[in-house]
Amino acid sequence: MIETRQLCKRYGELAAVDGISFTVEPGRVLGFLGPNGAGKSTTMKMIAGFLAPTSGQALVCGHDVVEEPLAAKRVLGYLPEGAPSYGEMTPRQFLHFVADVRGLTGPRRAQRLDDVIERLHLNGVLEQPIETLSKGFKRRVGLAQAILHDPAVLILDEPTDGLDPNQKHEVRTLINAMAKDKTIVVSTHILEEVHAVCSRAIIIARGRIVADATPAELEARSRYHLAVSLTTPNVAAAKEALSRLGDVAAVEIDPQDHRITAFPKPGRQIFAAVSELLKTQGIPVSELQLESGRLDEVFRSITQGEKEEAHA
Amino acid sequence: MSPIRTVFKRELASYFATPVAYVFIVIFLVLAGTFTFYIGNFFERGQADLLPFFNFHPWLYLFLVPAVGMRLWAEERKSGTIELLLTLPITMWQAVVGKFLAAWAFIGIALVLTFPIWITVDYLGAPDNGVILASYLGSFLMAGAFLAIGSCISACTRNQVIAFILTVVVCFAFLLAGFPLVLDFFSAWAPQGLVDAISGLSFLSHFASISKGVIDLRDLIYFALSIAFWLYASAVVIDLKKAD
Numbered sequence: 001m002i003e004t005r006q007l008c009k010r011y012g013e014l015a016a017v018d019g020i021s022f023t024v025e026p027g028r029v030l031g032f033l034g035p036n037g038a039g040k041s042t043t044m045k046m047i048a049g050f051l052a053p054t055s056g057q058a059l060v061c062g063h064d065v066v067e068e069p070l071a072a073k074r075v076l077g078y079l080p081e082g083a084p085s086y087g088e089m090t091p092r093q094f095l096h097f098v099a100d101v102r103g104l105t106g107p108r109r110a111q112r113l114d115d116v117i118e119r120l121h122l123n124g125v126l127e128q129p130i131e132t133l134s135k136g137f138k139r140r141v142g143l144a145q146a147i148l149h150d151p152a153v154l155i156l157d158e159p160t161d162g163l164d165p166n167q168k169h170e171v172r173t174l175i176n177a178m179a180k181d182k183t184i185v186v187s188t189h190i191l192e193e194v195h196a197v198c199s200r201a202i203i204i205a206r207g208r209i210v211a212d213a214t215p216a217e218l219e220a221r222s223r224y225h226l227a228v229s230l231t232t233p234n235v236a237a238a239k240e241a242l243s244r245l246g247d248v249a250a251v252e253i254d255p256q257d258h259r260i261t262a263f264p265k266p267g268r269q270i271f272a273a274v275s276e277l278l279k280t281q282g283i284p285v286s287e288l289q290l291e292s293g294r295l296d297e298v299f300r301s302i303t304q305g306e307k308e309e310a311h312a
Numbered sequence: 313m314s315p316i317r318t319v320f321k322r323e324l325a326s327y328f329a330t331p332v333a334y335v336f337i338v339i340f341l342v343l344a345g346t347f348t349f350y351i352g353n354f355f356e357r358g359q360a361d362l363l364p365f366f367n368f369h370p371w372l373y374l375f376l377v378p379a380v381g382m383r384l385w386a387e388e389r390k391s392g393t394i395e396l397l398l399t400l401p402i403t404m405w406q407a408v409v410g411k412f413l414a415a416w417a418f419i420g421i422a423l424v425l426t427f428p429i430w431i432t433v434d435y436l437g438a439p440d441n442g443v444i445l446a447s448y449l450g451s452f453l454m455a456g457a458f459l460a461i462g463s464c465i466s467a468c469t470r471n472q473v474i475a476f477i478l479t480v481v482v483c484f485a486f487l488l489a490g491f492p493l494v495l496d497f498f499s500a501w502a503p504q505g506l507v508d509a510i511s512g513l514s515f516l517s518h519f520a521s522i523s524k525g526v527i528d529l530r531d532l533i534y535f536a537l538s539i540a541f542w543l544y545a546s547a548v549v550i551d552l553k554k555a556d
Contacts, residue, residue: 011555048399051555073401080399084392086322088329100318101400129329145396 001026001183002047002153007056009042009207016042018207019056024200026152029179031198031215032187035303039207040187041081044157047185048078060153074102077151081158083142087131091122091141094130095148102149116144119174136167143171147178154184160193172196191295194218205303219293221302228274229261230288238283245273261291315402319410320417327418336380340422343372348429361439365429366447366523370487370516373458378479380415381462382472385550389470398554408547412463412539419455423448443525450522453535454515458483460542467549483515486538490514 002024009017017039024030034040045051047058049065049072058065063072085094095116099109117123120140125133130141143159159175160168168190175184175197186197194201194215201218203211211218219225232238235258242251242260247268252261264270271290278285327333344365348354352364388394397407433439461482466475488494490511499507511517518531 045395050395050399070401070403073399076399078396078399080392080395082392084396086326086393087391088326089322093325097318097322098400100321101315101402103401 001059001061002030002185003057003059004043004047005057005059007043007046007058008054009039009046009051010054015207017046017053020204020207020209021056022202022209022212024183024185026183027180028200029175029184029186029198031194031201032185032204033189033191033194033201033299034204036189038204038303040204041157042207043204044078044155044185044187045080048076048080048155049073050080074149075152077146077149077154079142079146079154079156079159082161083139085130085138085141085145088129090127090129091117091133091137091144092126094141095144098145098148104149112148112150116148119147120144121170135162136164139163139167139171143174152182154178154182156184156186158187158189160188160190168193191299194295203299203302210302211298215295216292218298219295222293222295222298223263224261224291224297225293226269226271227261227263227291228271228288229259229291230274230278230285231257231259232278232283232285234283235260237281238278238285241277241281241283242274245270245277247273315406316410316413319397319402319407320414323411323414324417327414332383333418336376336418337422337425340372340376341425343376344368344426345429347372359437362429362433362444362447363523365426366451369451370454370519373455374480374483374487377419377455377458378462378476378483380419381459381479382466382475384411384415384463385467385546386470386472386475389467389553390472394550394554398550404547404551405543408463408543408550412460412543412546415459415463416456419459420452423452423455440525443523446525446527447523449527450519450531453522453532454519457486457515457535457538457542460539460546461486464542464546464549467546468553486513487515490517 003022005021007017007020008015020039020043022030032040032044042051046053047060047065049069052066060072061075063075065072086097089097095113099113104112117126120143122137122140122144125137130138133141139159139162143156146154146156156175160171163171172193175186178184179197179199186193188194198215200212200214202209203218230238235253238260239251239253242248242262245262247265247270248262249265250263252263253259254261262270262274275288278288347368348365352367354364357364385394388397398404402410430444433444434441458479462475462479465479465482466472468478469475485494491514495507495511498510502510518534521528522531
């Protein structure tokens with residue numbers, strides 16, 4: 001479990017993190033979103049005990065990270081941004097070093113090492129210096145280090161940054177597999193990831209929380225929530241027909257692929273009506289889709305709205 | 313295993329994982345030998361002692377120890393591993409001391425490898441082995457003090473070149489603290505007490521008395537305190553500059 005209370009970090013006049021409070025329960029994966037420089041990494045560094053908060057408090061499994069740093073660090077696994085590791089060491093040496101520091105001994109040590117090597121597919125590269133490995137492998141070595149002691153709390157700063165789509169998928173699968181009994185915080189600016197792994201998302205901008213909701217709730221804030229989009233060869237006729245529907249607020253045509261999107265009036269469902277209309281009008285449709293909402297649009301409107309507010 | 317030992321082991325192994333260790337040891341041995349025989353006139357003196365050997369150690373250390381010390385923290389900072397190291401369940405002083413001891417042990421290994429010169433002098437004459445042992449001890453302690461300065465300055469920057477140059481300058485000032493070169497700088501304006509205090513900080517005079525075979529507790533304490541002070545300063549600097 002992680003709890004932060006009014007966490008602040010100031011550098012002179014600049015407030016990098018400005019009063020962030022949240023709680024994450026075991027079994028939950030919290031997605032930490034925000035534009036670059038919003039304070040995501042700084043917040044994670046404070047929870048991990050690397051940076052001392054200027055004010056406020058962070059608790060990891062009930063241990064205050066400033067008062068009882070060692071107790072907090074023992075139950076925590078942390079993947080710093082960029083997954084740093086000692087380049088001249090091989091993954092095997094590096095993991096043994098971390099196992100030593102974490103005080104893993106005996107059969108449990110062997111079992112944990114085998115487990116992370118297996119889970120992150122490190123077997124083929126165990127004896128190569130880490131600096132000669134590809135970015136994907138470096139990231140996996142960093143992840144292996146973070147989960148080596150089977151921590152109750154995991155903090156992963158951009159775990160999938162720089163990975164190819166297959167590797168991203170693997171890391172997400174790994175996070176989902178561990179999510180059952182752990183408390184996990186993942187920062188990312190890949191929005192599809194929020195859906196794939198997070199049970200809750202916090203968006204921060206300028207050091208403050210601007211949204212705290214489930215991914216579905218965030219999507220519901222989108223203009224595209226419950227909109228209907230379709231592709232048809234008969235664009236003009238379809239647009240004409242859709243505009244006349246009572247519950248449709250607006251109809252837009254994508255200038256690139258000519259995909260038509262019909263937006264409902266607030267609180268209305270239009271999918272059935274649209275589908276019925278197209279059938280009665282005899283407009284051929286090659287594809288018809290109910291949109292759940294677009295996170296990137298929500299993200300933009302929330303974080304940029306905040307920026308203007310801050311300037312005012 | 314205690315965290316200090318774990319950090320120590322990793323750090324020492326990292327020296328030998330790259331050519332750094334071998335280059336350093338070879339250069340150290342070659343220079344120590346060259347100075348002793350060519351500039352120190354080891355044979356021509358016709359005396360069975362290692363004075364010409366130890367006399368050059370402060371000057372060798374002046375350039376070689378900062379080269380070892382510069383990477384201590386600057387590299388951790390640059391590669392970001394400092395964040396990894398300090399979020400593992402170890403305390404700051406365990407990390408500082410573990411890394412320092414590894415670098416010190418590494419220099420100790422280089423120093424031990426100069427043993428053929430002791431064998432030479434022991435074979436050719438009848439030196440006072442007590443004095444030689446004391447000189448080795450003094451030399452090792454002085455290297456430790458240089459290294460602790462290097463640790464602190466390395467913690468200030470992520471650039472190893474800057475760390476190296478600044479460490480050389482600071483070490484040079486400490487080396488010659490008892491000499492006019494440094495004292496004249498202070499004597500014009502500082503009170504006499506301060507000037508005396510500064511001259512008492514000279515590495516060279518403390519080393520000289522140990523290498524004469526006089527193991528004075530004050531000299532040992534001086535080096536131990538220097539090391540402790542600069543390591544403490546390292547920890548403070550790392551704490552202050554972590555965010556950069």
